Amino acid sequence: MNNPKIQPIPFSSVHFSDSFWSPRINNHADTTLRYAMEKCEETGRNANFDKAAKALREGRMGEGGHVGIYFDDSDVYKVLEGAGYTLHNHPDPALKADADALIARIGASQWEDGYINSYFTLTGPDKRWTDMERHEDYCIGHLIEAGIAYYRATGEKNLLEIAIKAAEHMESLFGEGKRHWVVGHQEPELALVKLAALTGEQKHLEFARFLIEERGHGHGRGRFWDTDIFLNGPVDCQDDKPVREMDRVSGHAVRAMYYYSAVADLARELDEEDYKKVVLRIWDNLANKNMYVTGGIGPDKRNEGFERDYWLPIVDNYCETCAQIGMVYFNHRMNLLTGEAKFADIVELELYNGVLSGIALDGKHFFYGNPMQTNGVKERSEWFRCSCCPSNLARFIPSVGEYFYAQQGSTIIVNQFATSSVSLEVEGKTFTLQQETNYPWEGKVKIMLDGDAGQKVTLKVRLPGWCRSASLPGATLTQDGYFTIEAEAGQTLEYHMEMNARLVTASELVEDVKGMAVVARGPLVYCFEQADNNCEPELLYLSPDFQAVLRRADFANGAVVMDIRVGKTTMTAVPYYTWNNRGKGWMRTWLPLKTDPSLLYAGHTRK
């Protein structure tokens, strides 16, 4: 039986009316996006385009004084991508006018041949496409994604046309029978797949495949490969081996995620079985040997990336916010490729932990790295010199709806949970699915189906990996990890995931958390902060017979916090993503796990 491919359901079909994501998305529109746009202006990122345009206009390329880092253009693109998503969620003529004006400034900096990069235009046009590490390709990737987003939201082709011209410029230079090229920081590959989907032009897919296949054959050249900025040479940017030989995660984590995302995309788009095998192999290694309990990845500050398997230190670990966003991209694509729920599990893990930790509740302070433990020095910053994480969040937050549903013929796949509605087309007719829930604070989800009388669908509802016990009357738990049920318009389903506080422990091979545990509940990992716990953090511990009293916090929009009793003491745990929103202070996730040897059945009876 040849099933149709699983199709993503765009965020634009999903409408939130919940108390978790809606406030976040609104705060993003009101604060984060505007703030990021201002920062791009204020830091000279936007002005770089103006200066480049001027240099180009005046034929004085190489002059004009670039400000910032060579890949700063990408921040502007990412923020514009976020503006596109935001304009879809919250039509706003003023925002559109500002974005259009900015796009015009960007367009003015594009060369006749399609080349666009303010850094080289301003510092050394002769060095165009000579150093594979200088992110010209990476920036164009983000330009493509922004162009697509802006077009989808507004119908305006202004940014998209710039992007297509830049893509075709790259395609004119590199490829079979043309120049070799290894992308220094992967990103254009996945952008090109999106572009192919939008335009229907297969050439973009083929070019993405070319870029993927170029890696690992010694074609890499430039600053990155020649100097030792990274620890281990080519492996740090996944250029040590051809794609088909890749068998574990390696190197810079964000690059890795964008790379694997593109490979998963191509596996699905081109039915490329070898690619599928590669990403499945890599995923196993990633999820089962190289991922933090929060979904954090890339522990090592030095290469911003992976180290040996099971090396997951909890003090000063890196775990860049962008890498966790990359995990969403990769795992979402793996879910679309395979139809297996376990990948949507990790999307969820990132949404509520690894990614969300990167942004403050106020929407304008950011973490670059997300440690598992700190002594109180660490706090979120307003912006960074290298500000990839804030600009990534600026585009990510308004598009979270992207990860909630998927569709395969007349099968609707429910991957994430929030009070929301989605409109789909099933066999040519509109079908609406609504969720009503207090997720992630409670595990009950009412699912209401609406469509033409008698209209039938198959519904797949994810049973999260964290969930020990659940019920969905009438449904069967299938091997893909979903509850599967035949349903029809007019029906209401009552899904219940039991959401209990739990202790999570790691494989014994993780030296850094041996004998330790983390508290979690539902999709959320919890942590202990100085703000709530007036004691020495070294004194805290957990035990298998802990009990937690749940209550709504007076911050973080009423997040559920837990007063945890262990022995005679009580300590308070808050969702990890909420940490460092109430001033500086120590924070811990993993605590020593002490078992009371005098208990016969810990957690079942009490001493």
Added chain:
Amino acid sequence: MNNPKIQPIPFSSVHFSDSFWSPRINNHADTTLRYAMEKCEETGRNANFDKAAKALREGRMGEGGHVGIYFDDSDVYKVLEGAGYTLHNHPDPALKADADALIARIGASQWEDGYINSYFTLTGPDKRWTDMERHEDYCIGHLIEAGIAYYRATGEKNLLEIAIKAAEHMESLFGEGKRHWVVGHQEPELALVKLAALTGEQKHLEFARFLIEERGHGHGRGRFWDTDIFLNGPVDCQDDKPVREMDRVSGHAVRAMYYYSAVADLARELDEEDYKKVVLRIWDNLANKNMYVTGGIGPDKRNEGFERDYWLPIVDNYCETCAQIGMVYFNHRMNLLTGEAKFADIVELELYNGVLSGIALDGKHFFYGNPMQTNGVKERSEWFRCSCCPSNLARFIPSVGEYFYAQQGSTIIVNQFATSSVSLEVEGKTFTLQQETNYPWEGKVKIMLDGDAGQKVTLKVRLPGWCRSASLPGATLTQDGYFTIEAEAGQTLEYHMEMNARLVTASELVEDVKGMAVVARGPLVYCFEQADNNCEPELLYLSPDFQAVLRRADFANGAVVMDIRVGKTTMTAVPYYTWNNRGKGWMRTWLPLKTDPSLLYAGHTRK
């Protein structure tokens, strides 16, 4: 601060309208009780009284042919106690007439001096009170409990008067300055405490204390001590040491529980601190070294009792139903004595597991022993030659309401959960508390308070030991294990105990379940039966990342059963108390626990 003593709230104040206990209690009234009464008639138990009465009337004691075992009178008393409770729950003139007639037959067998025992009256009146093991005292204990129950339910003193006369007969023979006496099978002690509470006569309390203090000084005489029916001599009936020196559970489990129950009673009634220390010490040893995960106690078939600490074999273990009923008695009293929730935890554990396993869903088949595992031979019997367990269940089931509430001044203590109402008196005024819940299948309990406008109470609501996380808005979790909240008439509280499937493991010192685990959910322990699982039981195993689909069974009144997925296989678990209700077959509780070493965070993410 001298708090008033915690007072029990009798079952007669509690009215069930739930779907768990109500059907049980109704089935008991319709089936179990009538069935037990018929069995007492059919097996000659009742006729023994008639024959004894005739012998007594005719002055031919020692003749007349006793049928059955020497303590069979106690079954008749226990069934009458159950009839008393049942008449309270379900007034029924026919049942009362039958009971009254039976009581008259019993009364006719009582000697002028108060002595009553059909066995000695019929077989050897000269041997009265010569063999401490022959249960004359034990039978009188049950007579006293029955007399009180029947009086409370009907206002009739017929049985109570017989009982008081028998008690006073004993008191005339034994005591300071009279004969020594060690009760062979403890029971009159706790009955005498009840009698003292009813009559206000301190002498019964003092006599109970005398009986307790007699033990362990070498006064024991008779068959039990002189022959070696039990394994280890006096220790097997707790006559090896004086009460104040007792530091662990030992010997015959039912005797032990009735003994400790009486000691706890006296500690509370007489403010006897030494007794309190003894029972606390014993309880620690009992609950943390000698109890099965179901609440079962007394693993050893040979002494029907305890062995060394942590010796808890799971094949052919004994765990007599009566011993588990005794656990309820003991733990209920410990809760009243100390006000600590952990004792009510064990009451609950017994109610839903250890005790309830003893009786079939049809209400007329019984287990004497309750194994943790069987190959398929074991099944419930209609009745036993030694039928203490059926008759104990006949009195226990209709009185389960006894364990739901307690009161301390204007503090109402909620120990157990079911849709039900209770009427109390708070500061001289009637106060009503209602519960609405699907417990034990769901952990939400709505508690509605009703009384005079503005009437205030303190409410204590137990947080069960099995419960990992819970919420009761406005309440504080106090060190006694209760949520404590100031409340008033008219208020409704929403209590939520998160009720998740869980794995329970035992201390490493329990050799027999090393590397194994049991599945539980809420207060219920689950088991695997052949009826649901078409495989070799040896192949079953559990893993820390198991997931359970909850559904309502088509038997056992819609009990929640679990389809448990481990790896690629699914097996079905049913509540332990429901086992062996669908024909013979193998049954397992403990299964090997296999950890998948390739999982980084088992039960948090999936492979």
